[in-house]
Amino acid sequence: MIVRVxxxxxxxxxxxxxxxxxxxxxxxxxxxxxSADERLVARTLSVLQSTRGSGAVITLDGRRLxxxxxxxxxxxxxxxxxxxxxxxxxxxHVSRVATSSERELLVREPADLVSAEANLAGSHDLYxxxxxxxxxxxxVDVQATRLGSxxxxxxxxxDGSPLVQLFVERASLLPVAARYVSSTSSGTSDLVAAxxxxxxxxxxx
Amino acid sequence: MAxxxxxxxxxxxxxxxxxxxxxxxDLARFAAVGASGYVVNxxxxxxxxxxxxxxxxxCATGAFVAAVVNNYVWNRLWTFQxxxxxxxxxxxxxxxxxxxxxxxxxxxxxxxxxxxxxxxLGQAVGVLAAMPVTFLGSRLWSFPAPLERAPVRGRxxxxxxxxETRLAAAGERLARYTWVIRWWAFSRVLVLGxxxxxxxxxxxxxxxxxxxxxxxxxxxxAWDGRWYRMVAEQGYFVVPQHQSDTAFFPLFPIALRLLGAxxxxxxxxxxxxxxxxxxxxxxxxxELARTWVPEQDARRAVVYAALFPAGFxxxxxxxxxxxxxxxxxxxxxxxxGRWITAGIFAALATLARPEGVFLVxxxxxxxxxxxxxxxxxxxxxxxxxxxxxxxxxxxxxFYEYRAVQDxxxxxxxxxxxxxxxxxxxxxxxxxxxxxxxxxxxxxLYRDAAFCAVYLACLALALRAGVPKxxxxxxxxxxxxxxxxxxxxxxxxxxxxxxxxxxxxxFAARRRWLDVSLRVAGAAMLAASSATILLHWP
Numbered sequence: 001m002i003v004r005v006x007x008x009x010x011x012x013x014x015x016x017x018x019x020x021x022x023x024x025x026x027x028x029x030x031x032x033x034x035s036a037d038e039r040l041v042a043r044t045l046s047v048l049q050s051t052r053g054s055g056a057v058i059t060l061d062g063r064r065l066x067x068x069x070x071x072x073x074x075x076x077x078x079x080x081x082x083x084x085x086x087x088x089x090x091x092x093h094v095s096r097v098a099t100s101s102e103r104e105l106l107v108r109e110p111a112d113l114v115s116a117e118a119n120l121a122g123s124h125d126l127y128x129x130x131x132x133x134x135x136x137x138x139x140v141d142v143q144a145t146r147l148g149s150x151x152x153x154x155x156x157x158x159d160g161s162p163l164v165q166l167f168v169e170r171a172s173l174l175p176v177a178a179r180y181v182s183s184t185s186s187g188t189s190d191l192v193a194a195x196x197x198x199x200x201x202x203x204x205x
Numbered sequence: 206m207a208x209x210x211x212x213x214x215x216x217x218x219x220x221x222x223x224x225x226x227x228x229x230x231d232l233a234r235f236a237a238v239g240a241s242g243y244v245v246n247x248x249x250x251x252x253x254x255x256x257x258x259x260x261x262x263x264c265a266t267g268a269f270v271a272a273v274v275n276n277y278v279w280n281r282l283w284t285f286q287x288x289x290x291x292x293x294x295x296x297x298x299x300x301x302x303x304x305x306x307x308x309x310x311x312x313x314x315x316x317x318x319x320x321x322x323x324x325x326l327g328q329a330v331g332v333l334a335a336m337p338v339t340f341l342g343s344r345l346w347s348f349p350a351p352l353e354r355a356p357v358r359g360r361x362x363x364x365x366x367x368x369e370t371r372l373a374a375a376g377e378r379l380a381r382y383t384w385v386i387r388w389w390a391f392s393r394v395l396v397l398g399x400x401x402x403x404x405x406x407x408x409x410x411x412x413x414x415x416x417x418x419x420x421x422x423x424x425x426x427a428w429d430g431r432w433y434r435m436v437a438e439q440g441y442f443v444v445p446q447h448q449s450d451t452a453f454f455p456l457f458p459i460a461l462r463l464l465g466a467x468x469x470x471x472x473x474x475x476x477x478x479x480x481x482x483x484x485x486x487x488x489x490x491x492e493l494a495r496t497w498v499p500e501q502d503a504r505r506a507v508v509y510a511a512l513f514p515a516g517f518x519x520x521x522x523x524x525x526x527x528x529x530x531x532x533x534x535x536x537x538x539x540x541x542g543r544w545i546t547a548g549i550f551a552a553l554a555t556l557a558r559p560e561g562v563f564l565v566x567x568x569x570x571x572x573x574x575x576x577x578x579x580x581x582x583x584x585x586x587x588x589x590x591x592x593x594x595x596x597x598x599x600x601x602x603f604y605e606y607r608a609v610q611d612x613x614x615x616x617x618x619x620x621x622x623x624x625x626x627x628x629x630x631x632x633x634x635x636x637x638x639x640x641x642x643x644x645x646x647x648x649l650y651r652d653a654a655f656c657a658v659y660l661a662c663l664a665l666a667l668r669a670g671v672p673k674x675x676x677x678x679x680x681x682x683x684x685x686x687x688x689x690x691x692x693x694x695x696x697x698x699x700x701x702x703x704x705x706x707x708x709x710x711f712a713a714r715r716r717w718l719d720v721s722l723r724v725a726g727a728a729m730l731a732a733s734s735a736t737i738l739l740h741w742p
Contacts, residue, residue, distance in 0.1 A: 008581065019589070023552055023600035030459035032440030033608065046445045047365050132447055138439065185673045 039143040040173075041155060047127035047173045051194040052204035056122035057177050058200040060187030062111070067121040067189070069205040075129075077205035079121040087118055089205070090127050110184035112162065119157070119164050119180050120189035123205040124128070127166050127175060130157040144170070147177055156177075228344075234284040235340050238276050243332065246272035274305045285348035294383060295347050297390060306335040315468035343561060346379050346615055374384070382488050385507055389484045389728035392511040395727060396520040400424040417736040428741040429453065430522030434471040435462040442616070443609045451609060452618035457524035475522030483519040486529030487511060490703060493536045497671045498700035498707050505710035505719060511608035512726030513706070515655060515696040517734040518742050525700055528558040532701060536675070539571045542579075544586040546595035555597040559615070560701045563678040564594040570674030619689060630688035637691055648693075648740040655696035659683045662708030669711035671704040679704045697742045 005045030007188050034042075055068035058081075066082040069089075078097075079087040086098035096114050110116070118126065134140060134157055141156035147167050157164040178189045195204055250268035277299050310331040317327035401410075404417045404424055415423050419550035426434070434457035436450045443449045457478070464474030487507050494503035510516065513727075519526040531554035551568060554561030571585035579587055606612040619625060627633075641649040660683060667676050679702030686698050699705065713719045 006583065008585050008588070011585045012592070015585070015589045016592050019548065019552060019593055020596045020600045020603075023556060023597045024603055026459070026556070027604040029600065030462065031436070031455050031604075031608075032462070034440055034442045038442060039440075042445065049446050100276060132444055135442075135444055136447075146595055188724065 001174065005020070035140070037140050038135065040142055040153065041131060041140050044153075044155060044168055044173045045131055045135070047168075048124045048131065048175070051124055051174065051196055052193055053122035053124045053175065053191055053193045054204040055126075056120060056189040057096040057185060057192075058117065058120045058189040059186055060113075060116055060120060060180075060189075065117070067117070069121055069123050071125070071203050071205045075125065077111055077123055077125060079123065079205075080119060081117065081121075085117070087114060087121070089118060089123060089126055092111075092126065092133070110182075112182050112185055115162075116180045116182070116185040116187055118179050120187055122175070122178070122189065123170065124175065124194065125205050131166070134158055150176065152176060206594065231284055231344060235280065235343065236336070236341035238279040238284055238475075239332075239336060239339070242272040242276040245275045256427060256673060269303075269307065272299060276303070281425055285344070288350055289347040290348060291336055297386060298383065299343065299347040301386070302339055302347055305342060306339035309338050310335040311469075312467050315466075324718075345373060349377075349380065355604070362632075367370040382491070383634065384504070385487050385491055386484065388508050388511040389487050392516065392730060393480055393483075393520055393729070395731045396517045396734040397422060397425070399517075399731045401592065402521075403735045403738070408735075411423045413738060417709065422476060423472070424737050425476055426522045427737060430472070430475060430597075433458050433461065433475065433522055433524070437465065437471055441605065441608045441614070443611065443614060446621070448621040449614070449618045451605060451611075451614035452622070452625055454524065454559065454615065455604075457527065457580065458551060460527070461522075472522055476520070478525060479526035480520050482527030482530045483525075486519075486526060486533055489530055489533030489537055490706065493533045493540070493703065494707050494710075496537075496540050497675070497704075498669050498710065501667065502710040502714070505713060508723060509709045509713075509726060510706045512723060512730055513700065514726060514733050515700055515742065516730060517737065518700060520698050520734075521737075521742070523697075523742075525697065528554055528561060529703075530703055531557060532561060532564060533703060536567060536571075536703070539568050539590060542575060542583070542587075544572075544590035548590035551593040552597035555594045556601060558701065559598075560682045560698065562594045562598050563681050564593060566678045566681075567672065567674040568594070570672060624689040624691055624693070626689045630690045633690035634687045634692055649691075651740075652692040652695040655699055656683060656687075656692060658701040659695075659705050662705040662712075663702065665708035665711050666704035669707055671707050674706050678702070694742065 052071070053069065055066065058067055060123055063083075067079055067118045069077050072076045075091045077089040079089060081087075084098065085096065088095050088097045094114055096181040099105045119130075132154075137159065139156070139159045141160070143154045145152060145154050145167075151170040153170055153173075154165045154167050157166055161187075162180060165179040167177040167179070174194050175191050177191055180187050246268045248268075249271040250264050253264040253267050277296065280299070281295065303578065310328075313331040314327045315336040317330055322330075361484045399423055404414050404421070407414050432450050432453045436453050436455065439450075441449075441451050441455075443451055457475075460478055461471050461474050464478065465471055467474075469477070487510060489505055490510055492505045494506045497503070498506070519529065519579070531550045533545045535550035535554060537547075538544070538550065547568065551561065551564045553565060563714065567589040575587060576584060602612040605614040608614075611617060616626065637644070637646070638649050638653055641647055660680070663676050663679050663683070667673065668677070679699075682702045683699045686695055688693075708724065713722050
């Protein structure tokens with residue numbers, strides 16, 4: 001009697017494991033897998049969403065600018081450039097709220113200057129939103145490269161027009177630099193070291 | 206009168222030869238009619254494309270309709286002239302057989318093109334491959350013999366006749382479900398027609414709709430349809446702090462991918478799968494309901510399921526249509542003691558929708574009920590069948606852990622939609638409902654109303670004699686989502702609580718009530734189909 005019951009239990013267990021394995025196999029074969037690049041971007045997103053930037057040193061069209069940024073509300077930040085320009089970031093939208101006197105003297109300002117400055121200013125929130133859109137749009141592009149002595153990944157933000165790249169450290173995935181290239185503007189920035197989202201100190205973005 | 210052995214053999218031989226000759230004649234005529242249909246198809250296609258300049262898809266559809274009409278008329282008047290029947294029965298079945306033939310044709314065509322064959326050769330082979338299907342379907346279902354044939358003994362003469370003998374029983378079974386097919390067709394015409402009308406009128410948001418001639422029925426691919434297509438295209442992926450596709454179970458996207466490999470777009474494949482799945486679901490529901498309630502109640506239950514106001518979802522690029530079929534089939538096969546099949550259907554149902562896991566209750570109850578009559582081997586399979594649904598869920602957990610490092614990703618993903626399961630979830634759901642108008646979530650009233658209807662119908666189902674285990678599974682399907690803090694989409698979730706339809710059928714035994722429910726159901730189904738874009742189901 002006991003042998004029969006044990007035999008039945010073992011039989012059911014074996015058949016159940018076989019069914020589970022078959023179901024797992026169906027999923028492995030039937031469902032498309034995310035690529036290694038997509039997984040890397042997802043991990044970078046986690047890092048960006050748990051940290052914040054506080055600014056950057058920008059080199060844009062031959063000019064050198066120091067940017068600082070501070071959060072106002074969720075998805076809402078202000079970027080101040082040392083030439084007196086102030087930008088307002090709202091999710092992935094950017095607008096200029098103050099213009100420097102030096103800027104007013106420019107005969108023809110590049111159409112995407114504000115966009116370039118915003119993308120180089122070191123806002124983790126902006127990078128995170130752009131990277132999310134890139135991921136959902138299926139435009140992921142990741143390159144392993146070097147930045148000076150550092151090993152980094154270059155992650156493209158958006159669909160490549162204009163070219164916006166975020167450079168993250170390979171080990172920590174923390175952002176260290178950004179690059180912006182369009183037909184009218186081009187520049188790079190070194191990002192100020194990131195802080196944890198809930199750490200004390202001045203509020204970053 | 207006594208009949209000698211010699212006489213009997215002679216009559217059997219004569220019957221065999223007569224049957225085989227008849228089949229050969231029918232096949233030859235059917236092939237000739239098919240050839241004429243092919244010419245009509247090409248001619249109409251060229252006419253529509255060159256003279257009217259319509260899009261290819263529309264021209265092909267027009268050509269297909271013209272060819273089907275041509276083939277039907279000639280087959281009725283010539284090929285199967287000895288097999289008269291009512292137009293109301295013959296036409297839908299002939300259209301169904303023709304569509305099936307078209308699917309086979311397309312499948313073979315795409316397969317051969319993928320293997321590198323020239324398209325013309327692929328189409329020629331595709332047409333030939335579809336012919337046995339359409340011939341046997343037409344002969345056995347659309348134009349069945351008026352009188353039952355005398356049994357034939359001995360070796361059968363031709364391959365066609367042999368196939369016919371084998372498929373005769375299947376054809377007869379299919380003919381028994383003609384009334385189900387009619388209600389399915391009627392209800393789907395309401396849904397698809399409403400979706401087409403609002404798209405043509407570009408209501409309520411003109412900017413949302415693609416051109417109706419290029420993407421007809423785009424409305425039925427809206428809302429979660431986009432997510433299922435995303436899983437089919439890209440697989441699972443968790444985007445931190447963002448809505449992720451892990452909330453959507455994998456079987457339906459896998460099926461979409463398979464159909465995509467045949468050359469169908471994901472939306473087209475999804476619509477075909479959902480609607481055909483629903484047809485199978487209605488037939489399976491009928492078979493299952495017959496084991497619970499009297500025949501007339503079972504029939505009414507199927508009619509109400511077809512016309513159920515929230516049932517437009519069964520025609521969308523959603524898995525509900527196939528899950529209805531899988532759940533009901535699991536129940537039917539378990540009730541018949543065919544536990545391997547029942548277990549496979551239960552596992553597949555769970556891989557398609559989380560509601561499938563509740564099959565563990567009725568299947569376990571059926572297994573317990575059959576326990577004394579089963580031998581050792583039978584008991585083992587019954588236990589296995591009852592455990593199949595949770596086993597599939599565990600397999601899904603393993604898979605999600607490997608794919609996105611979160612075994613419960615399908616549940617955690619709900620957080621991005623504002624839902625999370627907690628002990629006070631039901632309280633949160635009622636609080637949200639109380640403040641629905643302030644929060645501009647008036648559609649919650651719709652879902653709450655359906656929730657109340659489902660619960661009332663489940664209580665009626667219990668009185669009607671539906672097994673408690675099925676009613677309990679239905680109650681879990683309706684009530685458990687509330688623990689995530691919202692009534693949202695409960696109208697859709699409850700569609701898979703099968704006893705609900707039997708409860709309705711039990712309540713509407715009076716003729717006037719039955720007719721009222723049918724009329725109201727049809728009107729509400731059309732109205733709810735037209736308002737899909739206003740709010741997600």
